[in-house]
Amino acid sequence: MLEIFQEIDSVRLNFSDEGKMMLNATIAFIMFGVALELKPKDFIKLFKSPKPALVGILSQFILMPLLTFLIALSLGDFITPTIGLGMVLVAACPGGNISNFMSSLAKGNVALSVSLTAFSSFGGMILTPLNFAFWGNLYIQTYSNQNAVGLVRELNIDVLDVLVTILIILGIPLVAGVLFNLKFPELTSKILKTIKRISILAFIAIVVIIFTKNLDLFLTYIKYIFLLVLVHNALALTMGYFTGKAFRLNKTDCKTISIETGIQNSGLALALLFNPSIFPEDMAVGGMAFIAGWWGIWHIISGLTMAGFWSGFSLSKEEETAPA
Template sequence: MTDVDDIRIAFDEGSLTTLRIVLGLILLGVALDTRVADFRRAARRPWAILVAVVAQFLVLPAITFVLTLALDLRGSLALGLILVACCPPGNVSNILTHRAGGDVAMSVSMTAVGNVLAIFLMPVNVAFWGSMHPTGRELLREISLSPLAMLAEVLLVIGLPFVVGIYLAHRFPRFADRARRVVGPVAFLGLGAVILVGVANNWAIFTAYIGLVVVAVFLHDALALLLGYVIGRAARLPEGSVKASTFEVGIRNAGLGLLLVFSFFGGLGGMALVAAWWGIWDIVAGLVVAAVWRRRSGVSPRTDEVAARA
């Protein structure tokens, strides 16, 4: 069997454009559900936001780096986990926090701040941790990754839709509220379709190598969720904020990672497999955790917190 580091997965320019549009719509959906008041709320609770930011952008990439060394992963698989760890959260974290009976308002604030910071921190984090990895650094040298070029791509996919969405939410709140109910689900269905088409077009590669990433992704996802929980507890956040922290750190926008794999890493096989499987397993694991949390606490999702943001 060919080394996974030598595999390149085909993804034509039309598919890449579709993926950019879909991810832009996902971030637009996040922004349409964000209000300027969310940033004010975050400023009033800086400790909780700081905890989530440190966990996402400092601790999680570091833990991921150690995990790749402990598992002795091939370069492309290691870079895939590092890339996903550096991705921002998505609004799936808000949905899961809601289902778990957590602090939805805090979750939305964390997501908003996290996505803004990710525009600048993600390219730096990927370049730094990737260049530190003993096998990943060789692949990065071959690819000649440019953090500035990645910054431009992230600005296009995250920054622009986010600014447009927040403007619409602020200027036309009723329209934004109706639009987000359509944009979010349609965008996620579109992302699922793009991934399924990509898997179908590369089925032989997927079935041959997916076994290499299942254990790594399972452990990585579990560590990410656990980190969000532990750091929230250690910071003595309220129970609802601990739930928000758990999902903000544990849920990553792997779809964005997949786009970057094809835009900057030439469809590197291990990276693409990690990002694709992470995006699927992440949601499954998150739903399980939310269901267990909700059953143990014996409460329904906090609709009062949702109403408070309306």
């Protein structure tokens, strides 16, 4: 198995500079759409009802990277360090833009989901580079295979470079979206649904284009990446749910925290991977790209599946509105 993943690492994806620009523009547009939904009251809710929000932040930004680190280490010599780093990179990213829709479909706490999106979108600008730098380097340093030594020398995560990239892709669109919403609230309410639909379709289109341009590679290696992402994502969703249970949150909040933990902004991970100032072009990151790319497709499938399952839960009114 290790030999297969070494082959995947050495793969160079067919993705042009124009494609990279389209990816960055798409992520920026998605975040602009996310920001159109954010209002000052969403941040205020974090302070008015802090327990569910703090549990969600704990699950997404602390436990998710820790879980991923332990999964990657437990696989030992079955995966390459680059594959493990791909998992860590996805885990370090903020929540995905479809989590609010998934929470609504799952009959979760949509207000909590929006509040967590507000925090993760802005907080991720700092926490994503810090988490990836910390857990990525810790993973490489403790990796059992001596082949990791070469990667240790190559992996010099510049937190500032990652931060600048995230500020451009996330920060500027987020601020622009919030200001647009405050300045033109009526227009925002009219275009919001359309922009959300376009955002989701645009991201799916970009991921599909990446895989289409690399169809032969995808068909050759997907069976190996598929199982890895499936297990990783399933454990993330499970951990998020039971983290909420451990803090005695109601089922509605637990479902939301599960979705917020399992739905990651893998598009941002791809954007970072294709930035040569962060990952030099001569660095073998094929495995990381496959992990991030397939996660972007799979978390939509798993999220819809779990939301559909949970929407059948018959919760009493008392349980739905149970205080934290």
